[in-house]
Amino acid sequence: MNTDLPLSLIGPIISMIFGVSFFIVCCHISESRRYLWLVALAFFGFGLAATLQVLLIPQDIGKNIILSAALYTLGAQSLCEGLLQRSGQRLGSFTHILTAGFIMVVIYIFYYIDRSLIVRIFILNFGFGALFLMVAIRLRSLRHGRSIDRLVWWVVLVFSLHFFPRTLVTVKLHASTRAAFAQSPYWITFQVTMALFVAILAFVLLTAALVDVIDALKVDRDHDALTDLLNRRGFERQAKELLHQNAGDDSINLVVCDIDHFKAINDRYGHPVGDSILKEFARLLQNSLRSIDIVGRIGGEEFVALLPDCDKEAVFFLVERLRRQLQKKRYQYLPADHEVTASFGVAGRLLKEGLWDWFARADIALYSAKTSGRNRVFLHDRVAGILDRTPEHHE
Known part of the structure; x- marks a missing residue:
C-alpha cells in the first residue's frame, strides 16, 4: 500500500x-x-x-x-x-x-x-x-x-x-x-x-x-474551600445578577446568621471541631433553604442567604426551622448536652438599595439578636425598626 x-x-x-x-x-x-x-x-x-x-x-x-x-x-x-x-x-x-x-x-x-x-x-x-x-x-x-x-x-x-x-x-x-x-x-x-x-x-x-x-x-x-458554599466574591456576583434580573421585585429577603460563641468552641475544643461545625451548619443551610436561594459564607462563622420570591412570613418559617434544627443537633466531639446555636438577622429589600447597604441593615438586626441573648431571629423593618421575631419571644 x-x-x-x-x-x-x-x-x-x-x-x-x-x-x-x-x-x-x-x-x-x-x-x-x-x-x-x-x-x-x-x-x-x-x-x-x-x-x-x-x-x-x-x-x-x-x-x-x-x-x-x-x-x-x-x-x-x-x-x-x-x-x-x-x-x-x-x-x-x-x-x-x-x-x-x-x-x-x-x-x-x-x-x-x-x-x-x-x-x-x-x-x-x-x-x-x-x-x-x-x-x-x-x-x-x-x-x-x-x-x-x-x-x-x-x-x-x-x-x-x-x-x-x-x-x-x-x-x-x-x-x-x-x-x-x-x-x-x-x-x-x-x-x-x-x-x-x-x-x-x-x-x-x-x-x-x-x-x-x-x-x-x-x-x-x-466558593469557600471548607464548606463548598459561595464565598464573599461568589455571593456578591450571584446576588447582583439576581437583583438585576428582578430589579422591581421587593419580595426578596436577606438573612445574615452567625454561630453563637464560636470562638469559645474553637478555643476549648480545637479548630478541627470548629471546622466540623461550620461544615454541618453549611449543610443544614443548603438542606433547609430552597434551590433558588443564594447561600454563602462571608466570614469565619458568618453566613448569608438571599431568598427571592419569599415574603417575610415564609422567611421566618425557613429561618426558624433552621434555628431549631441546629439547636437540636449533637456533635461527636462535643459533650452530649452542648447546644450549638446561631443568631439571625433578616432584612427585606428596599428598591434601589445597594447590596451591601442592605446587608448592613440585616447585620444590625443580627447584632441585636446576639446582644439580646443569642439564638434569636431579629428583623430590620424600615418602618418599625428592629424587631425580635423569635417565636418564643414574639407576641
Missing part, C-alpha cells in the same frame, strides 16, 4: 499529533479532567491503526487487518467513553466487551473463513457509527447547555452520522471499479474525511477542555 503514501499518511499523522497534544494537556491539568486521557488514547489509537494499514505493518495481511481493526475499535471506544465521562456518564464494561468482541469476531470470520472486504468495511464503519450515535443520544441534554457543550454534541452527532453515507457511497464505487484497495475511492475518501473530522473533533474537544478548566477555576474562585 505504498501508492499515494504521503496523502494516505496525512490523516494518521494529524490524529497522532492530536493524541500526543491531549496527553501533554492531561499532564498539566486537574485530575477532574481525567476523561482527556481517554480522548488522547482515542486519537493516538486512530492514527496508529491507520499508519499500520498504510505502511502494511505487519506485512501479513491477516495480522495487519486484525491489529488495525483492534486499534480502531480501541480508539472508538476510548473516545466514546471519554465523551461520556466528561458529562458524568459511562458506557459500561459489558458494552465495551460486547462491542469489541463482536467486531473482532466478525472481522476474523470475514477474512480467514469467508473473505469479504465489503463486509469488513460495513462492520467497522456501521459499528462505529452506531456506537457514536448511541453516545450522541446519551449526551442529548448537552443541546440545552453552554455553547461549547452544544457544539460538542453537534460535532459528535455529525461524526456519528457521517459513517453511514460515506461507507455506502465509497463501497459502491469500490465494488464497481474493482480498484486496488489503496487506490480505491473508499480509501481516498476515508483518509480525507478522517483527517477533516479528526481535526474538527480534536479542536472542539481541546476548546471544550479549556472551557471546562476555566469554569472550574471560576468555581474554585467563587
Whole structure:
C-alpha cells in the first residue's frame, strides 16, 4: 500500500499529533479532567491503526487487518467513553466487551473463513457509527447547555452520522471499479474525511477542555474551600445578577446568621471541631433553604442567604426551622448536652438599595439578636425598626 503514501499518511499523522497534544494537556491539568486521557488514547489509537494499514505493518495481511481493526475499535471506544465521562456518564464494561468482541469476531470470520472486504468495511464503519450515535443520544441534554457543550454534541452527532453515507457511497464505487484497495475511492475518501473530522473533533474537544478548566477555576474562585458554599466574591456576583434580573421585585429577603460563641468552641475544643461545625451548619443551610436561594459564607462563622420570591412570613418559617434544627443537633466531639446555636438577622429589600447597604441593615438586626441573648431571629423593618421575631419571644 505504498501508492499515494504521503496523502494516505496525512490523516494518521494529524490524529497522532492530536493524541500526543491531549496527553501533554492531561499532564498539566486537574485530575477532574481525567476523561482527556481517554480522548488522547482515542486519537493516538486512530492514527496508529491507520499508519499500520498504510505502511502494511505487519506485512501479513491477516495480522495487519486484525491489529488495525483492534486499534480502531480501541480508539472508538476510548473516545466514546471519554465523551461520556466528561458529562458524568459511562458506557459500561459489558458494552465495551460486547462491542469489541463482536467486531473482532466478525472481522476474523470475514477474512480467514469467508473473505469479504465489503463486509469488513460495513462492520467497522456501521459499528462505529452506531456506537457514536448511541453516545450522541446519551449526551442529548448537552443541546440545552453552554455553547461549547452544544457544539460538542453537534460535532459528535455529525461524526456519528457521517459513517453511514460515506461507507455506502465509497463501497459502491469500490465494488464497481474493482480498484486496488489503496487506490480505491473508499480509501481516498476515508483518509480525507478522517483527517477533516479528526481535526474538527480534536479542536472542539481541546476548546471544550479549556472551557471546562476555566469554569472550574471560576468555581474554585467563587466558593469557600471548607464548606463548598459561595464565598464573599461568589455571593456578591450571584446576588447582583439576581437583583438585576428582578430589579422591581421587593419580595426578596436577606438573612445574615452567625454561630453563637464560636470562638469559645474553637478555643476549648480545637479548630478541627470548629471546622466540623461550620461544615454541618453549611449543610443544614443548603438542606433547609430552597434551590433558588443564594447561600454563602462571608466570614469565619458568618453566613448569608438571599431568598427571592419569599415574603417575610415564609422567611421566618425557613429561618426558624433552621434555628431549631441546629439547636437540636449533637456533635461527636462535643459533650452530649452542648447546644450549638446561631443568631439571625433578616432584612427585606428596599428598591434601589445597594447590596451591601442592605446587608448592613440585616447585620444590625443580627447584632441585636446576639446582644439580646443569642439564638434569636431579629428583623430590620424600615418602618418599625428592629424587631425580635423569635417565636418564643414574639407576641
